[in-house]
Amino acid sequence: MSRTNDPPGGIDRRRALHLLAGTVGGTVSLPVLSEGAKGRESAPETQEPEIVTNPKFFSRDELQVIDVLSEIIIPADSHSPGARAAHVSTFTDELVSQSPETTKQRWRQGLAEVELLAKSRHQRTLLACSLAEQVELMRVISQNEGSPQNVQDVFFADLKRATVDGYYRSAIGIHKDLEYQGNKYGLAFSGCDH
Amino acid sequence: MTIPKQPLFDVCVIGSGPAGGVLSKELAEAGAKVVLVEAGRKMTPKDFRYHTWPYEMPLRGLNETGSQPAAAFPSELLDAFRYENSDKVGIGRVRAVGGRSIHWTGVCLRFAEDDFRERSTQGIEDDWPITYKELAPYYSHVEKMIGVTGSRENLPIVPDGDYLPPLKFRCSEKILKAACSKMEIPMIPARKALLTVPHDNRPPCHYCGHCDSGCDVGAIFSVPVSMFPKAERTGNFTLMENKLAREILVNKEGQVRAISVIDTVTRREEEIRARVFVVSCGNAETARLLLNSKSPRFANGIANSNDVVGRYLTGHITYGARAYLEELVGTAPVNNDGAEDHSYIPRFKLGVRKPDYAGGFQIQVQHTWFMLPYHAQFVRGFGEQFKQQVRSLQPGYCFLGCFGKVLAKYENRLTVDPLQTDNFGIPIPVVHFRFSDNDMALWRDMIRTSGEILDTAKVRLRLPGELHPGGFASHDVGTVRMGSNPKTSVLNSFCQTHEVKNLFVVDGSCFTTAPEKNPTLTIMALAVRTAHHMADAMRKGDL
Numbered sequence: 001m002s003r004t005n006d007p008p009g010g011i012d013r014r015r016a017l018h019l020l021a022g023t024v025g026g027t028v029s030l031p032v033l034s035e036g037a038k039g040r041e042s043a044p045e046t047q048e049p050e051i052v053t054n055p056k057f058f059s060r061d062e063l064q065v066i067d068v069l070s071e072i073i074i075p076a077d078s079h080s081p082g083a084r085a086a087h088v089s090t091f092t093d094e095l096v097s098q099s100p101e102t103t104k105q106r107w108r109q110g111l112a113e114v115e116l117l118a119k120s121r122h123q124r125t126l127l128a129c130s131l132a133e134q135v136e137l138m139r140v141i142s143q144n145e146g147s148p149q150n151v152q153d154v155f156f157a158d159l160k161r162a163t164v165d166g167y168y169r170s171a172i173g174i175h176k177d178l179e180y181q182g183n184k185y186g187l188a189f190s191g192c193d194h
Numbered sequence: 195m196t197i198p199k200q201p202l203f204d205v206c207v208i209g210s211g212p213a214g215g216v217l218s219k220e221l222a223e224a225g226a227k228v229v230l231v232e233a234g235r236k237m238t239p240k241d242f243r244y245h246t247w248p249y250e251m252p253l254r255g256l257n258e259t260g261s262q263p264a265a266a267f268p269s270e271l272l273d274a275f276r277y278e279n280s281d282k283v284g285i286g287r288v289r290a291v292g293g294r295s296i297h298w299t300g301v302c303l304r305f306a307e308d309d310f311r312e313r314s315t316q317g318i319e320d321d322w323p324i325t326y327k328e329l330a331p332y333y334s335h336v337e338k339m340i341g342v343t344g345s346r347e348n349l350p351i352v353p354d355g356d357y358l359p360p361l362k363f364r365c366s367e368k369i370l371k372a373a374c375s376k377m378e379i380p381m382i383p384a385r386k387a388l389l390t391v392p393h394d395n396r397p398p399c400h401y402c403g404h405c406d407s408g409c410d411v412g413a414i415f416s417v418p419v420s421m422f423p424k425a426e427r428t429g430n431f432t433l434m435e436n437k438l439a440r441e442i443l444v445n446k447e448g449q450v451r452a453i454s455v456i457d458t459v460t461r462r463e464e465e466i467r468a469r470v471f472v473v474s475c476g477n478a479e480t481a482r483l484l485l486n487s488k489s490p491r492f493a494n495g496i497a498n499s500n501d502v503v504g505r506y507l508t509g510h511i512t513y514g515a516r517a518y519l520e521e522l523v524g525t526a527p528v529n530n531d532g533a534e535d536h537s538y539i540p541r542f543k544l545g546v547r548k549p550d551y552a553g554g555f556q557i558q559v560q561h562t563w564f565m566l567p568y569h570a571q572f573v574r575g576f577g578e579q580f581k582q583q584v585r586s587l588q589p590g591y592c593f594l595g596c597f598g599k600v601l602a603k604y605e606n607r608l609t610v611d612p613l614q615t616d617n618f619g620i621p622i623p624v625v626h627f628r629f630s631d632n633d634m635a636l637w638r639d640m641i642r643t644s645g646e647i648l649d650t651a652k653v654r655l656r657l658p659g660e661l662h663p664g665g666f667a668s669h670d671v672g673t674v675r676m677g678s679n680p681k682t683s684v685l686n687s688f689c690q691t692h693e694v695k696n697l698f699v700v701d702g703s704c705f706t707t708a709p710e711k712n713p714t715l716t717i718m719a720l721a722v723r724t725a726h727h728m729a730d731a732m733r734k735g736d737l
Contacts, residue, residue, distance in 0.1 A: 073576040079585070094253055138576060145574055164570040168584075169254035174247065177581070178588055180565050182531030183245055186401040189532045191362025 056097035057104065062111055065126050066092050069114075070163045072131075072138050080177040083167050091166030092159075103158075110155025114141065117152065203229040203432070204732065206453060206468035208439050208483070211293020212714050213701040213721045214474030215417030216336070220725035222430040226732060230431070231455060231466060233438040233475075234266060234289035236418070237296055241265045242408040248565075262297060263408060266290035274616035276624045283509065283627050285478045285608075286668035291435050292417040293476065294668065294714075297408040299534050299561065300387035300415060302342045302715040304333050304353045309709040318552045319602050322706040323678040323687035326353065332719040340415040340718070341393035343533075344385035352385075352540040352711070359390045361536040366592045367559060369519050371537070373651035379542045381559065384535045387415035387715075394420065403531025403563060434466070440620055442471065442487035442496050442697070450496075450697050456618045470696045470728060470737055473674075474721070477507075477703040478608055481673035482623040484699075485610045497674075497691035497699075502684050504609055504673050506602040507627055508708045509666025511637050513598075515644040516568055517653040518590035525589045535561040535595070541710050544643065551635035553599030556710045557644065561595035572657055587655060594647065596640040599710045600633050600665065602672050629663055637663045669713050671702035688727045689720060696737060700724050 055063045070083035070092070083089075096107050117140060118126040122133045129137065141152040148154045167173040174180045204226040207214045218230045241263040248255030271289045288294050307326040312319040330353075337356040344357035360383035363371065367381075374381040388405065389398040399413040412419035425431035437455040443465065445451040452465040473480050481504045485495040495503055539557035543549075568591070570584045606628065610621040629637070641659060648656060677683025680692040689704050691697045700721050702713050731737040 074581050075578055077578045077581065079582075082581075091254055095256070098253070135577070142576060160576065161571055164567075165256055166254060168567050168570055169248035169256065171247070171249050174249070174565060178567060178585060179527040181527055181529035182403050182564055183247070184402065184529070184531075186529070189362060189399075189401040192365035192368050194365060194368070 055093045058093050058096070058107075058111075061127065063089050063093055065111060065114070066159070068127065068134060069138065069159055070166070072135055073160055073163045074167045081172050083163055086167050086170035086172040088163050088166035088170070091170075092162040095162055095165075106154060107158060109151050110158065113151045113155060117141070201467075203227050203466070203468040205229070205470045205472060205728070206231060206466050207472045207474055208453060209233075209293060209474035209476060209479070209701065210291050210417060210433070211288070211474060211476060211701065212295045212417065213717050214472065215292065215295065215421045216718045217472060217474065217700055217721040217725045218431060219421040219425040220722055221729060222425045222428040224725065224729035225428075225430065226729060227430050228425070228432070229434060229466060229468065230425075231434045231437045231439065231453070232291050232293075233436070233458065233479075234291055234293075235435050236291040237263055237266060237408075239410065242297075242410070244407060244410040245402055245404070263290070266296065270617040274620075274622040276611065276614065276622060278624050278626050280625050280627045281629055281663075281665070283625065283665035283670070284668065285623075285625060285666065285670050287476060287478055291433070295416040296418065297406050298414070298668075298714070299405045299558075301535070301538075301558065301712040302337065302340075302344075302355075302385050302387050303538075303556075303711040304355055305329075305709055305711055305716055306351050306353060309707075309711070312707050316552050319707045320677060320682070323676055323683075328687075329716070329719050329723065332723045333715065335722050336715060336718045339394070340387045340420060341389045341396070342385060342715075343383070343388050343390045345383045347380070347382050349380060349382070349540055351542075355385070357385070358393060360384075361388075361390065361533050363537055364530055364532065364560065366519055366522060366530070366590070367537045369521055370559060370592060370594075370647065370651050373647055374539060376650055377647065378545060379539060379647070381537055381539045384533075384538045384558070386533070386535070388533050389413045390533075396420070399533050401529075401532050403534055405534040437464075437466075438618055438620070439475070439483055440486070440618070442473075442483065444487075444489050444491055444496065444694070448491045448694060450694060456620075458618070461618070470698070470732070472698045472700055472724075472728075474699075474701045476701055477670045477673050478623050478625075480699060480701055480703040481608050482610055482621075484674060485608075486621055492693075497684055497693045497697060499693060500681055500684075502675070502682065505604050505607045506672040506675050507606045507608050507625070507670065508600045508602040508672040508705075509670035510708070510710070511598040511600050511629060511633050511640075512664040512667050513596040513637060513640045513644065513659060514664075515594040515596070515641075515648060515659060516562075516657040517592055517594075517648045518569060518587045518655045519592055520590070520652040520654045522590035523654045524586045527589055530564040530591075534563075535559060539594075539647075549636075549639060551632045551639065553601070553632070553636055554710055555596050555598035555636060555640050557647075558595040558597065560593055562591075562593035564591060567591075569655060569657055572655070590654060592648075592651075594644045596644055597667060597669070597710055597712070598633070598636045598640050600708060601630050602675075602707045603630060608673050627665075629665070634663065669702070669708070671705040671708050671713055674699045674703035675706045676704050677706055689724045698724060698728065 067089035070088040074083040076082035141156040144153040205228045207218045207230045210232040218228045222228045266288050308315045310322040313321045345360040346354040371381040396412045436458045441454045443452045450471045452467045484503045487496040535558045537559040541554035609624045611624050612621045674684045676685035689698050689700045
């Protein structure tokens with residue numbers, strides 16, 4: 001079933017307000033119309049905030065590890081950019097910096113565990129591993145997804161959750177990947193005509 | 195020692211939500227000098243997040259509820275609250291001019307005839323002291339005044355009203371309706387206080403899909419946009435913001451002489467005097483104010499000699515089912531936002547299955563937002579395949595928001611704790627509530643039946659549901675109930691306290707029982723009926 005229940009053309013906010021006010025003969029007495037209620041004048045920017053150079057919680061190396069692993073979870077592909085372009089590691093750093101101490105410790109332990117795993121399987125740091133090796137490590141820590149049993153399983157769950165939250169709440173995730181069409185001023189909702 | 199400063203008003207209304215807002219406007223139009231006292235302040239457009247994107251908010255909006263204007267929920271309100279031997283049910287409290295009407299989805303459902311007669315028809319709870327027929331003209335009055343979209347369906351379980359043109363179904367809703375038809379379950383257009391055409395000098399909906407974030411053009415009914423201009427035009431209306439009611443004060447005869455309020459900005463205390471008083475603070479805060487109004491005449495709180503104030507706390511038991519419809523998986527993204535919930539499944543009976551509980555439930559279909567992929571954390575794996583799966587499932591998203599009846603029980607109650615006070619030294623409310631066996635049986639059936647509807651509609655993925663029942667979906671009611679027996683109720687059928695002639699209580703607290711339906715339309719209908727009764731009585735010199 002293909003669907004065509006878009007409003008007939010997204011219109012910009014100024015035009016929408018003009019038309020809406022016009023429907024009531026210009027006598028509208030809604031203070032909100034003139035006081036600059038927040039809205040979009042045009043298609044939203046998909047520019048993400050700058051990546052941080054001074055992380056709030058992680059060390060720079062740790063942040064780089066988060067960046068690499070997040071991009072493996074949601075990579076750039078032919079459809080849309082991935083977690084790196086959406087600056088997910090910046091989001092994750094902010095998120096963890098605001099979390100309780102126990103959560104912070106969990107992330108630290110998880111990162112240490114992943115480094116140990118990289119050392120034992122590939123004899124080098126995670127950042128020094130090839131992409132194929134990093135992906136292999138991700139397979140190991142994700143094998144118990146859904147029923148985490150140890151530190152690395154919990155780390156994967158935390159990492160994936162943060163990556164999903166950061167990416168799909170970013171401009172890239174919303175506009176470029178999911179191609180969300182809403183949150184705009186429409187003049188009608190025509191419903192499903194199938 | 196406080197000194198009366200204000201002039202003597204005819205009526206003092208405490209609380210400016212749907213009840214107090216509508217009632218004040220009706221009374222002002224009837225010629226009464228009305229003062230409307232509100233603990234919160236006026237909200238401005240800056241307080242709302244109309245059309246804001248997650249990535250424009252701190253932490254990409256992760257910690258935002260997405261809908262509530264934070265200024266209306268100050269910590270001094272949220273922290274002043276406690277549970278004791280209680281299930282964790284949400285109690286709806288808001289502190290803002292306009293009350294809950296400043297952000298709501300606007301669902302407006304008439305109660306059915308039998309919803310007023312649970313004792314007579316089901317042998318449970320109590321009957322209301324009024325009937326559907328008595329309230330019907332006031333339902334009509336409110337619907338015409340505020341503008342309600344809907345369709346006439348001739349279903350006794352949810353009586354028809356006076357409606358603006360209905361909302362059109364999304365494709366997901368057409369699929370769900372086909373499934374419901376197979377199961378002989380009705381599914382109808384949503385009934386909500388949303389304009390589908392211009393009405394009452396307000397523009398229609400622009401279909402941004404975020405009704406309960408607050409509406410920037412006033413296409414959803416709210417008290418400040420829809421009621422205040424009318425009230426102000428009469429010249430009879432005074433609004434006082436930032437005035438938190440501490441106590442209702444009585445004279446020697448046991449009648450209310452004034453209310454004592456604290457200005458939340460200056461922290462100064464003052465008295466507001468009137469001939470008649472109406473408490474419309476919302477279920478929990480209304481009971482709290484009555485219980486905190488102790489005097490030699492009313493040692494247990496005003497109008498509470500029978501110890502009923504605070505009791506029979508009830509609301510809705512909830513369950514949300516999220517799934518992804520097979521037929522829509524992999525289709526091109528379209529704008530599904532519309533007007534938030536577009537359709538509604540009224541309470542129904544499944545042919546052969548006899549329920550093992552009293553009461554029933556309704557389903558607000560697509561009472562949700564379409565921006566975020568709620569399934570992403572549940573799709574296994576990582577990498578390109580994971581990303582592609584998330585993307586392809588997203589167009590299939592649907593949500594069934596189930597709201598069930600909770601039995602009104604004497605032992606479920608709200609008290610105040612004189613030993614624990616809020617920032618202003620006022621004893622806080624304490625909730626003592628447990629879901630009953632009947633409530634839990636109904637909850638299990640909501641899970642089972644919503645699952646059957648989704649199975650019939652065929653889904654690719656269902657997300658795990660809540661493990662424990664939710665309550666009360668901001669629909670808590672019943673703590674100052676009306677009834678014909680003064681021994682077991684606080685109010686008569688005109689929301690007037692049995693014990694104090696010049697004290698009325700109009701909001702969800704006055705409900706005798708709560709059906710599965712959203713309460714606000716009934717609250718507003720009762721507000722109009724009470725206002726007209728008061729105006730008549732004042733004209734005749736009876737008040």
